[in-house]
Amino acid sequence: MPKAIRIYMRAMDRISNYVGILAMYLIFLMIAVLLLDAVTRNLINIPLHWCVEFAQFTLAAYYFLGGPVTLKDDEHVRMDLFYASFSRFGKHRMDLATLPFLLFYLVVMMIGSWSSLKYAIETDERRFSMWNPSVIPIKALMLVCIVLMILQTVSLIFKHIEALRTKAFAE
Incomplete structure (x- = not known):
């Protein structure tokens, strides 16, 4: 495997790890905000209207930020009916066959999210609530x-190709 691709794979793994750590800490932020909401609403009778919506945004950010590290660590949900019975070589082949479908899906999602972001910027889109936050x-x-x-999916494709190549040379 060329050195540039190896550097790319290591860089993507490192970035995914950092993003995953950031996602992990968002849970603590969400807990703190919901605790603040519970205390202010129930103990001192001053409801903070932004807390629940902020927690919802934080949870959405948690899911989004968790995506790359979930792919990297192979922790995503998969149909294991047949996959679990495959050899390591078979699993690499199956992953290599299915990753292009994931890549296609993510590219379609990216196009849709770009369009959605562009619309939100052009119209200064906001949530219709008392807090009225921007969704940008x-x-x-x-x-x-x-x-x-x-980018992580492309890195995984390279990893599976490398695993299949080294397995083929080992035999």
């Missing part, structure tokens, strides 16, 4: 995370 930051984050998932 969460839509921008969604686009960035989908791009990171595409």
Whole structure:
């Protein structure tokens, strides 16, 4: 495997790990905001209207940011009916056969999220609520995370090709 591709794969793994750590800490932020909401609403009778919506945005960010590291660590949901019985070589072949479908899906998602972000920027789109927050930051984050998932998927394709090549040379 060329050195540039190896550097790319290591860089994507490192970026995915950092993004995953950021996602992990978002849970603590969400817990703190929901705890603040519960205390202010129930103990001092001052409801903060932004807390629940902020927690929803934080949860959405958590899911988006968790995508690349979930792909990297092979922790995503998969139909294991047949896959679990495959050899390591068979699993690499199956993953290599199915990753282009994931890549196609993510590219379609990226196009849709780009269109959605562009619309949100042009119209200054906001949630219709008492807090009335802009949706531009969460839509921008969604686009960035989908791009990171595409880059991680390409890295996985290279990894599976490398695993199949080394297996073929070992035999």
